[in-house]
Amino acid sequence: MNEIFSPKLLAGKRILITGGGTGLGRGVARQLVEHGAEVHLWGRREAVLAEAAAEASEPHPGSVHYHTVDVRDYENVDATMGAIWSEHGPLTGVLNNAAANFIAQTKDLSPRAFSAITSTVMNGSFHTTHAAGKRWIADELPGSVLSTLTTWVWTGSAFVVPSAMAKAAVHSMTMSLAVEWAKHNIRVNAVAPGPIPTDYAWEMLNPTDKSSVGATQTDSIPAGRAGTIEELANLTMFLLSDACDYLTGQCIAMDGGQMLAGPGTFAGLTSLSDADWQQIKETSKAASESSKAQRSV
Ligand code: HXC
DSSP: OOOSSOTTTTTTOEEEEETTTSHHHHHHHHHHHHTTOEEEEEESOHHHHHHHHHHHTTTSTTOEEEEEOOTTOHHHHHHHHHHHHHHTOOOSEEEEOOOOOOOOOGGGOOHHHHHHHHIIIIIHHHHHHHHHHHHHHHHTOOEEEEEEOOTHHHHOOTTOHHHHHHHHHHHHHHHHHHHHHGGGTEEEEEEEEOOOOOHHHHHHHOOSSOTTTSTTOSTTOTTSSOOOHHHHHHHHHHHHSSTTTTOOSOEEEESTTTGGGSTTSSGGGGGOOHHHHHHHHHHHHHHHHHHHHHHTO
């Protein structure tokens, strides 16, 4: 049991996690349940969802429900959202977690491949957000939307171009709806986790054993390690709780400093020793002294 937050942090919350049958969504679900939430998992595969629901509901049996939904299909999303509202009650939060991605050279992508990724990430997040948001507004209820993005929304990323494009679009939705829906007490935020090991994504994003190829290598991360699902769950719970009602429109990176140390910065210097840094200091001091001396001439 996570002891950072009260076990009642999310009491009374009803939270939907899209793509909740696997990976990050599945891991976060259990933490939400442990902190008092009722959780609804959406995904395309019933058997996977049933297993995830059984696992996540262990701390509080009966608190996890699942629905087979393809978020790319608005009719399917809207009908299932309506069923949740009428059979369980209004949601209090939506976690847009469903994603699709694979590493490929962009020149080799087919239109179907592009669409498989963008329709899940971009259209799926819009469909789910829209279906919940219009109900919250009609019912005059507050709500909270949280989308799982990546730091590629700021930097772009080679070899995962459809994912980078689609996640940037969801970032734009986050900023736009934060403004449009603030008067309805609906908050819209996002998180951008760095690499966090989950079986499927890890396999997909590390297609070879060359560490420089995958998106998951830890030597480019100043913190020196990948993130954990517990850390992501803590941030998620904070954002979906009542702790920060004034926080909206933000995308919060949690990546051990990886993005800020990316290409074009001095990331390679993280492996230097104290002696190396001393030498750099002396060299740079000497250079600035010499420069000063030239200016005063
Ligand atoms: C090139 C590929 C391909 C590949 C599929 N396609 N895989 N092209 N390289 N590796 C092409 C197919 O040939 C087809 O095009 C088109 O994509 C659609 O493929 P389908 O298999 O029919 O689509 P679908 O069943 O919808 O599957 C979508 C999927 C699948 C993306 C391929 O992997 C999926 O559903 N994944 C969901 C989960 C997921 O990806 N999670 C990872 C998220 S990680 P043609 O033209 O041949 O018919 C993430 C960021 C992590 O988001 C960040 C870490 C730092």
